[in-house]
Amino acid sequence: MSLKLVFRAFFLPALLLAVFNQSVYAEEDLWVTMQKTASAARELNYQGLFVYHNGATIRSVQITHMYEGGREFSRNVVLDGRPREVFSEGDDIVIFNAKNDKIVIEKRRGQNLFPAMLPTQLYPLKQNYKLKYVGQERIAGRLAQVIDMVPNDNLRYQYRVWSDAEYGLLLKMSMVDAQGHTLEQIGFNQVSMLQTKDLDWFQPKIDATKPYVMDDSTDLTHIEDNLVIANLPTGYKKVDQIQLKVQGKNTTVQQLIFSDGLASVSLFVEPIVKGMQARVGKKNMGSTNVYAHVLNGYQLVVVGEVPAQTVEQIAQQVTFKK
Amino acid sequence: MKQQLSALVDGEVDVERCEHIFLAAKSTGEVAQAWREYHVIRDVMREDYWNESDLTSRIMANLDDEPTLLAPQAVSASEKVTHIRPRFSTYSWSIAASVAAAFFVGLFVFNQPAPNTAMQIADKDTDQYVVAHHNFAPSSATYYMQNVAFSAGE
Numbered sequence: 360m361s362l363k364l365v366f367r368a369f370f371l372p373a374l375l376l377a378v379f380n381q382s383v384y385a386e387e388d389l390w391v392t393m394q395k396t397a398s399a400a401r402e403l404n405y406q407g408l409f410v411y412h413n414g415a416t417i418r419s420v421q422i423t424h425m426y427e428g429g430r431e432f433s434r435n436v437v438l439d440g441r442p443r444e445v446f447s448e449g450d451d452i453v454i455f456n457a458k459n460d461k462i463v464i465e466k467r468r469g470q471n472l473f474p475a476m477l478p479t480q481l482y483p484l485k486q487n488y489k490l491k492y493v494g495q496e497r498i499a500g501r502l503a504q505v506i507d508m509v510p511n512d513n514l515r516y517q518y519r520v521w522s523d524a525e526y527g528l529l530l531k532m533s534m535v536d537a538q539g540h541t542l543e544q545i546g547f548n549q550v551s552m553l554q555t556k557d558l559d560w561f562q563p564k565i566d567a568t569k570p571y572v573m574d575d576s577t578d579l580t581h582i583e584d585n586l587v588i589a590n591l592p593t594g595y596k597k598v599d600q601i602q603l604k605v606q607g608k609n610t611t612v613q614q615l616i617f618s619d620g621l622a623s624v625s626l627f628v629e630p631i632v633k634g635m636q637a638r639v640g641k642k643n644m645g646s647t648n649v650y651a652h653v654l655n656g657y658q659l660v661v662v663g664e665v666p667a668q669t670v671e672q673i674a675q676q677v678t679f680k681k
Numbered sequence: 682m683k684q685q686l687s688a689l690v691d692g693e694v695d696v697e698r699c700e701h702i703f704l705a706a707k708s709t710g711e712v713a714q715a716w717r718e719y720h721v722i723r724d725v726m727r728e729d730y731w732n733e734s735d736l737t738s739r740i741m742a743n744l745d746d747e748p749t750l751l752a753p754q755a756v757s758a759s760e761k762v763t764h765i766r767p768r769f770s771t772y773s774w775s776i777a778a779s780v781a782a783a784f785f786v787g788l789f790v791f792n793q794p795a796p797n798t799a800m801q802i803a804d805k806d807t808d809q810y811v812v813a814h815h816n817f818a819p820s821s822a823t824y825y826m827q828n829v830a831f832s833a834g835e
Binding site for chain 1: 799800801806810811813814816818
């Protein structure tokens with residue numbers, strides 16, 4: 360047997376197998392890094408300044424985050440434009456929104472705020488995205504591992520994740536469309552770990568002279584009705600359903616929220632009443648796509664940070680149970 | 682602020698809507714003091730027998746712990762808390778509607794199919810929906826943007 364034959368018979372398959380194995384392990388390793396990234400944002404104590412870019416909009420936000428006694432506290436102060444402070448304690452989010460003569464309080468629930476943008480349960484993401492190692496980059500003075508989340512289909516955008524090489528904290532994240540255009544990005548300009556366990560910072564700048572008013576336009580109770588969406592786009596699941604009150608109307612607007620683990624889409628359903636102009640058609644605003652549709656006397660509007668075909672597919676699949 | 686605290690103590694405000702008061706109570710000594718005082722006043726008025734120091738420590742422990750456990754059961758929304766105009770306003774709809782009314786009167790009847798009469802979406806038609814999406818979808822960085830959502834309360 361010549362050396363060449365030996366190479367072909369034994370070494371080549373072994374070599375190919377080794378390469379194949381390496382790529383399999385590499386993706387598993389990358390998921391481990393992603394898991395670390397998802398946890399780090401919630402379990403570390405840090406302080407920093409991050410910037411959010413979307414089209415022409417740029418916002419700087421100062422964040423302080425602490426994990427203490429199994430509970431998560433964060434304070435986000437929006438530094439550009441009108442003063443806003445976003446507080447979260449676990450899943451509860453309260454926003455202090457300064458107006459001319461009053462402070463409007465808005466209430467939210469369970470949102471993935473930067474840098475905690477990745478869900479802690481990665482299983483849905485594994486179904487819909489493949490990971491690809493890009494390399495290393497410096498972000499906000501820290502060394503980051505750069506990983507691409509490549510979608511399996513054209514029903515979601517691609518994301519790039521910069522994860523701190525040492526702590527695993529998400530330093531930056533961007534959203535890219537199929538043509539390679541960056542639609543949205545959010546990342547730290549400056550970040551540092553906090554050594555203190557003091558919670559003194561967890562308080563809004565109370566202005567005792569101004570009245571505090573609640574924004575109570577949303578009923579956050581879960582509701583069920585006769586809506587059926589036969590075939591949701593692959594990988595998307597309904598995660599919530601709420602109703603919005605509309606002043607001067609007897610009817611409410613239903614908002615159904617779908618997610619593939621990262622991207623989210625809302626479906627609004629509203630009865631078309633006398634005097635209301637029904638709308639159809641589609642619209643694109645940066646990363647956000649909108650699709651309006653009319654069905655059985657209902658206005659349907661689908662909105663999401665997903666490609667146009669995804670919002671369209673959801674709108675087309677809605678039916679009402681008899 | 683003090684008025685709202687008072688309303689909360691009296692059980693006139695929905696507890697669900699009071700995180701801001703708890704946050705505020707946690708953060709300022711003045712408000713925390715007011716909070717204690719209102720409880721004392723209420724208890725005296727109701728002739729409950731509560732030792733003040735016991736009450737204080739219990740309230741503060743609850744404040745540190747789980748705020749929703751502490752307050753009295755919700756009764757109804759109080760007049761003392763100002764309710765603002767819902768963000769999902771009908772205002773912009775009504776302009777569009779009044780313009781369109783001349784042409785489309787009677788066409789949009791509740792639950793009647795109207796497939797051929799709907800108009801193509803124009804510039805700002807769907808802003809309210811986009812804002813509501815950004816406010817309540819679980820993963821949205823657009824949280825930090827200021828847009829029509831924040832006209833609420835003006």
